[in-house]
Amino acid sequence: MEKYEVLGDLEITEARKNLVKKLPEVTLAFWITKIAATTLGETAGDLFAQTLGLGYFLTTIALFLIFVVTLIVQLRSRRYNPFFYWTVILSTSMAGTTMSDFMNRDASAKFLSNGTTSLGWGPQGLGLGYPEGAAILVSVLVAVFIVWKLTGMTFVIRDIVTFRGEALFWSAILVSNTLGTSMGDFLSDSSGLGYAGGAALVTSALLVLVVLMPVSAVPNVLLFWIAFVLTRPLGATAGDFLTKPVAKGGLNLGTAGSSGVLLATLLGLMAYAHIQERKERSAHPDTAAEPDQITQEAG
16 A cells, blocks of 8 residues: 555656746757857847947846846746746846956947947946956856755756756856856957857867767766856857957847847747647646646545
């Protein structure tokens, strides 16, 4: 009798776990969507801060508030919703872009786009520089992971099913996207590699991670988080390559046009993810049941 009770409890636990799944499966489509979202975050952040002249300070405040709103929607959602999830990823990428710029840059003409002589109200940068800014952000990210580790909760995103676990996840995402912007800007602007060279270097590093995936001595969860951080500088360098002047090694497509194309691409990928999620639910209708109903059926 006890054996059947244990099996019943396991079934309930598994059903509840599927019920509250809030984060996506990590597939090739996941990484393509991540790169599209982070590239759009770079171009859209520059669009608001520089092209529209709002400045790093005001734009950072506005985009951070947008991040908070989208995060609340995601946290309150009862299950994984691709539109909610990727909207938060996009908002962290946009906010991370201007937060990084505010930390690392100043109001000198060196950092302003074509023909811009000044930006919006407020201080326009702390001028820490990319190495110093990246060092601070790495320290903050390590601190987030240490706190996460001390809680004893999993780092595997498909197994994150609690409010606290998801809050830690999004804290790490915001910091990693800000750090990734600093890394991308350093590679593009200060390393001498240029936009294409910086993107090629990050792509090469990501390919190394793919090669390491079958190696049992290297935890896949570690590879995931390294890849998650590295796809942000890839998006940053790709975004700069699309928008910056030809004289600086870019395609000069502009922040507005590039953002429009990337937004359409991202919406298409989000719609695809939504369709796949609905197919998954249709294939496993038992996971869509309410908690009380699950308990009654298992009993």
